[in-house]
Amino acid sequence: MSSLADKYLRGHKMPHIWCPGCGNGIITHAVLRAIDQLQWERDDIVIVSGIGCSSRAPGYLDFNTLHTTHGRALAFATGVKHGNPRLKVIVLTGDGDCAAIGGNHLIHACRRNIDITAIVYNNSIYGMTSGQFSPLTPTGSLATTAPYGNIDRAFDLCDLATAAGASFVARSTTYHANHLRDMIVHGLQNEGFSLIEAMTHCPTYFGRRNRIGGPVEMLKMQQEQAIPVQRAASMTQEQLEGKYLIGELHNQQMPEFCALYEQVIQKAGGGNQR
Amino acid sequence: MAEKRLMQGNEACVAGALAAGMDFFAGYPITPSTEIAELAAEYLPQRGGRFIQMEDEIASMGAVIGASLTGRKAMTATSGPGFSLKQENIGYAAITEVPCVIVNVQRAGPSTGIPTAPAQGDVMQARWGTHGDHPSITLSPSSVEETFGLTLRAFNLAEKYRTPVILLLDEIVGHMREAVILPAEGTVEVIDRVKPVCSPAEYRPYDAAMGETAPMPDFGSGYPYHVTGLTHDREGFTTSKPAEVDFIIRRLHSKIEMHLADILQWEEIATEDADILLVAYGATARSAKAALKMARKQGVKVGLFRPLTIWPFPEAALTQVAKGKQVIVPEMNLGQIALEVERIIKAEVSGVNQVDGEPLNPAKILQAIMVGSEVSR
Numbered sequence: 227m228s229s230l231a232d233k234y235l236r237g238h239k240m241p242h243i244w245c246p247g248c249g250n251g252i253i254t255h256a257v258l259r260a261i262d263q264l265q266w267e268r269d270d271i272v273i274v275s276g277i278g279c280s281s282r283a284p285g286y287l288d289f290n291t292l293h294t295t296h297g298r299a300l301a302f303a304t305g306v307k308h309g310n311p312r313l314k315v316i317v318l319t320g321d322g323d324c325a326a327i328g329g330n331h332l333i334h335a336c337r338r339n340i341d342i343t344a345i346v347y348n349n350s351i352y353g354m355t356s357g358q359f360s361p362l363t364p365t366g367s368l369a370t371t372a373p374y375g376n377i378d379r380a381f382d383l384c385d386l387a388t389a390a391g392a393s394f395v396a397r398s399t400t401y402h403a404n405h406l407r408d409m410i411v412h413g414l415q416n417e418g419f420s421l422i423e424a425m426t427h428c429p430t431y432f433g434r435r436n437r438i439g440g441p442v443e444m445l446k447m448q449q450e451q452a453i454p455v456q457r458a459a460s461m462t463q464e465q466l467e468g469k470y471l472i473g474e475l476h477n478q479q480m481p482e483f484c485a486l487y488e489q490v491i492q493k494a495g496g497g498n499q500r
Numbered sequence: 501m502a503e504k505r506l507m508q509g510n511e512a513c514v515a516g517a518l519a520a521g522m523d524f525f526a527g528y529p530i531t532p533s534t535e536i537a538e539l540a541a542e543y544l545p546q547r548g549g550r551f552i553q554m555e556d557e558i559a560s561m562g563a564v565i566g567a568s569l570t571g572r573k574a575m576t577a578t579s580g581p582g583f584s585l586k587q588e589n590i591g592y593a594a595i596t597e598v599p600c601v602i603v604n605v606q607r608a609g610p611s612t613g614i615p616t617a618p619a620q621g622d623v624m625q626a627r628w629g630t631h632g633d634h635p636s637i638t639l640s641p642s643s644v645e646e647t648f649g650l651t652l653r654a655f656n657l658a659e660k661y662r663t664p665v666i667l668l669l670d671e672i673v674g675h676m677r678e679a680v681i682l683p684a685e686g687t688v689e690v691i692d693r694v695k696p697v698c699s700p701a702e703y704r705p706y707d708a709a710m711g712e713t714a715p716m717p718d719f720g721s722g723y724p725y726h727v728t729g730l731t732h733d734r735e736g737f738t739t740s741k742p743a744e745v746d747f748i749i750r751r752l753h754s755k756i757e758m759h760l761a762d763i764l765q766w767e768e769i770a771t772e773d774a775d776i777l778l779v780a781y782g783a784t785a786r787s788a789k790a791a792l793k794m795a796r797k798q799g800v801k802v803g804l805f806r807p808l809t810i811w812p813f814p815e816a817a818l819t820q821v822a823k824g825k826q827v828i829v830p831e832m833n834l835g836q837i838a839l840e841v842e843r844i845i846k847a848e849v850s851g852v853n854q855v856d857g858e859p860l861n862p863a864k865i866l867q868a869i870m871v872g873s874e875v876s877r
Binding site: 236239268269270272274284285288289290291292293294295298301302303304305306307308309310312313330331333334487490491493494495496497 | 524526542544545546547548549550552554555556558559560561562563564565566567568569570571572574588589592718719720721722724725726727728729730737738
């Protein structure tokens with residue numbers, strides 16, 4: 227094991243539950259590299275998750291970790307952050323957990339601009355329950371609950387977060403692992419709500435059923451489909467068909483919820499208390 | 501100095517919570533509990549505490565648990581529809597042993613029902629609302645002053661036993677105004693959760709024997725640990741080993757059941773010579789008390805058993821008191837606690853039930869007493 231693993235993983239909890247070829251490890255690795263780069267104190271960090279494959283990550287990470295109920299990670303995380311604003315709160319969640327059952331909490335965490343960094347492991351499928359379509363599954367894809375092809379349209383999660391008021395929004399992929407780390411670093415540094423959509427691959431339940439191939443082919447697909455936001459500026463709409471943007475998509479400083487609440491406490495006269 | 505004030509039940513609930521050291525509240529507007537959120541929003545920041553209005557009932561329960569994990573004394577308040585929505589996270593608080601207080605000001609149901617009308621239809625939901633085997637501590641006050649005391653007690657029990665505690669009000673008690681004697685600040689007993697004193701390396705968050713509760717550190721206090729709603733071992737990590745699973749589920753119950761003397765509270769009125777025993781709780785107990793006096797004036801010997809702790813139910817005390825008596829259970833539902841009473845005393849009881857959104861009045865209970873006294877004659 228590398229020193230990063232020795233430093234941050236709960237080694238006695240290995241092996242993990244993820245399938246061979248799963249992209250979740252690449253994202254989790256990027257999260258740890260970002261934390262390491264920022265030299266944050268381990269005990270100042272609280273990592274919160276919901277339910278699903280990606281949400282099992284906190285169990286392996288040696289911080290204050292909170293594995294909550296399905297879809298509710300951001301609600302619990304809001305309580306943690308508001309309860310003790312000194313803590314650095316990171317949410318690890320999946321496409322189903324965040325965009326379906328947790329969608330309401332997502333838009334309101336964005337709206338409050340509370341200082342939480344959410345990293346969405348988007349593998350386009352419900353992996354834990356073996357392959358049902360999520361709100362981020364592309365239209366036309368096959369899933370166990372879409373045996374004739376998915377007729378639903380997918381959210382653009384980054385557009386959604388931007389519209390809902392998040393102050394930092396970025397996307398990257400497991401193919402662009404270093405870029406992903408950099409996006410997470412920026413998100414962690416942002417004082418406000420940050421959403422990083424990490425495109426990943428589920429060879430077991432998405433790649434195989436949709437005949438994309440194994441992990442290597444799925445990573446190559448990310449390479450082909452992901453267009454850096456700077457390069458996209460000089461591309462036509464036709465050229466961008468079937469592609470998605472990666473990079474920093476939105477960055478606008480706005481007042482943060484807990485900082486605003488400190489003003490409420492001052493206004494109410496409770497400033498000399500805890 | 502103690503202070504006499506005219507207060508609403510919901511207001512007394514907030515006062516009791518503040519006396520207990522509440523410093524976090526997350527809620528969502530719902531009749532007839534909204535005053536609790538409004539007053540928490542006003543008073544908490546005055547003391548450096550924190551309030552948040554969440555996007556829904558589920559989120560407010562989640563935020564309360566999250567805040568409690570940072571060391572806050574946290575509460576939420578709701579009514580029937582919101583209580584239903586909170587159930588999954590109440591179960592999460594139970595299995596992860598996170599102290600918190602959930603207030604349910606009961607209104608007429610099911611579903612949206614009659615938001616401004618009283619009922620006691622959530623008694624069984626307070627016991628069995630969340631899935632899986634879990635214990636429940638549920639308290640039910642009958643007056644505004646008692647609401648102050650039982651809210652304070654709800655926090656103390658939550659902290660002591662690391663468990664969610666449900667405070668079951670009803671629309672009558674929540675919205676009624678009456679005189680309350682508030683104890684002087686700093687004169688009430690306030691219990692705080694026990695924190696670990698061992699080294700962080702030795703700390704195991706769920707390492708407790710049967711009947712016991714493990715110390716609980718705040719997130720960020722030097723004891724990083726894992727919290728999960730998956731069935732976990734003594735270290736807090738998921739397990740499906742039958743012996744470990746069996747142990748944690750049984751310990752969860754035992755930490756309540758082995759401390760009944762501390763947890764159970766009830767009142768007995770005129771039970772010694774009684775032929776007929778009323779068992780009543782919440783606002784209905786006030787009507788029962790009035791009916792008792794009316795019946796006594798007519799020479800009928802009636803007593804009242806009033807549980808303040810509804811869950812766990814004061815079984816042994818009721819068994820003792822109910823011996824040889826005819827039992828009547830008035831309640832604003834179609835017979836929920838009546839079933840529990842029948843189970844405990846192993847005899848049939850008669851119910852006086854009201855589900856029309858109106859309070860259950862003394863005359864109706866008196867009528868049942870008179871019918872009962874005819875039967876026993």
